[in-house]
Amino acid sequence: MSETPVAEMSFEQAMAELEQVVGQLERGDVPLEQSIDLYKRGAELKSHCEAKLKSAEEKVAAIQVDAEGEPTGIKPVEGL
Known part of the structure; x- marks a missing residue:
C-alpha cells in the first residue's frame, strides 16, 4: 500500500493501487x-x-464541436 494520500494521486496511480488492493483481498492471504x-x-x-472520471466526463460533455467534428468552444453542462 502506498503512503501517498489518495487525494494527491492521479487517476492512474489510484487505479493501479486499487488493483493491488483488490488482488490482495481476493487472495485472502x-x-x-x-x-x-x-x-x-x-x-x-x-x-x-x-x-x-466524473470530472473528465463533465469536461468532455462540455466540448462543443462543429459539423466537421472540430472543437469550437466549451458550453456549460446543465445538471452537472
Missing part, C-alpha cells in the same frame, strides 16, 4: 486487521477514481 485497512483504502481509492 492477509490477516483480518490488515484486510480491514485494505478495504478502507480500497474504498477511498474507488471514490477518488469515480470523482476523477
